[in-house]
Amino acid sequence: MISEFIIEDFKLTSGSKTLVKTTYQQFGKALGTAPIVLINHALTGNSNVTGAQGWWSAIVGDNKVIDTQRFTILSIDVPGNGFNVNSDYTIKNYKDWQLVDVAKIQVRILEYLGVNELFAVVGGSLGGQLVWELAALKAIKIAHIIPIATDWKATDWLLANCKIQDSILNNSTNPIYDARLHAMTLYRTPRSLKQKFERERDEDSIFKVENWLSYHGNLLQNRFQLASYKLMNHLLTTANVLRNYTSIKDFAQVISADIHLVSVDSDLFFLAEDIWETYIDLCTEKDNVFISEIKSIHGHDAFLIETAQLQNILKPIFETKTHEHNHKHHIVWNR
Missing domain, CATH: 1.10.1740.110 (Rna Polymerase Sigma Factor; Chain: A)
Incomplete structure (x- = not known):
């Protein structure tokens, strides 16, 4: 079921105030009965993450890697993403917006739903940048941060x-x-x-x-x-988790969540070398950082194409006990 969320007078990072209208969807177990996974969509995506029209049905669903029989799945539409064609949802002053504003709206929705803890936040490309932004706000306790084919910054x-x-x-x-x-x-x-x-x-x-x-x-x-x-x-151009941190190493020191980076070796959009550089920077300050790499000739879209590889990467994370994480389950591929 698609639910609407409205903020009457939301203050953007740019300083302007605006009416926010967006939607979100819930799949799987009822809220309060299971660990919660937040899934962020990419540039042309939306909150339809599973089901007949789901863009990530290979990964999310009954008995899939992100199992709707074990988890509560939440997905929130980026305001103005076009999922609702109603003109009231259209954002025309797009350059007033930053990705951190979207993360703050996610926090407002999660608080409205009574959610103060997430088992995982996962997303690819723009959705993965949003994973970083949400983590940087430190408003919601997160056990696993999983940014896929993306980085914390706009290069x-x-x-x-x-x-x-x-x-x-x-x-x-x-x-x-x-x-x-x-x-x-x-x-x-x-x-x-x-x-x-x-x-x-x-x-x-x-x-x-x-x-x-x-x-x-x-x-x-x-x-x-x-x-x-x-x-x-x-x-995409506004991603930068260092607004309130002096460096990515400083960021690493205050984020308790396990961080699982996923790169694509042939990615021409978010280069694998940049993601590996982030991994090295984080590892100097934090033990629970892991990296996996999708091997593919298909480039950035491999995170949507190479579903078997991605399933193998995500499976150890989502099969662990929700409150007792055992690091030996992690796949870490080194170059």
Whole structure:
């Protein structure tokens, strides 16, 4: 069931005040009867994490790795993400927003639901950046922080590509379609496209890779709003958990949760080397930090494609006893 949450006069980090309308969903066990897992969606995602239309049904569901028969699953829509097409939900002043604002709204919803402790917070890409932001607020006790194919900061590479996306979204005559074409080349890799298409053409002599890009451009254009795309792309650029910390090492000293980093070795969006650098920085200050790496030719989207590998990475975390964590269950892959 989709539930609505409204904040009448929410103060953004930028200083402006705004009406916030968003939605959230609950799956699995009833609140108060089981450990709670919060799942954050990525740029074009939403709170539909499981079920027939669920974007993460391979991972979340009955007898899946994140088992709805064992856990209460919460997923909160980023305000303005387009899941509700009602114009009241649209955010036009997108550059006033920061990802930390979304994390603060998550805290408000969790407090409203009476949740003060989470077994895990997990998310990929933008959703993983939001995992970091929520942890940095220290408003909710979290046992496991699981950011996937993401980092705690917006790198120069990410900022550069989001700038290109923003320019396309604000200047193109076909903005969603054109921006998606550019984005798909970041989410995959040259090897992935070579394996998939091998320079083949269709019956009209059009390269199949071009048809594939057009398909994804049209698909997103048919289900996504321009205002949502502008907002979500902008939020990627605002990730930075060091607002209240002097360094990532300082952050590590005050976060008690187990931190499970998951990189993708071929990721061209959130580079694996940056995530491994974060791992090394955290390990100098904190023992309960772990890293796993998805091996794939498919790049950033591998966190959605390589479900078998991700299941193997997440399984030891979600099979542990909820209050007695045994570190020997962790998979840690070293380069």
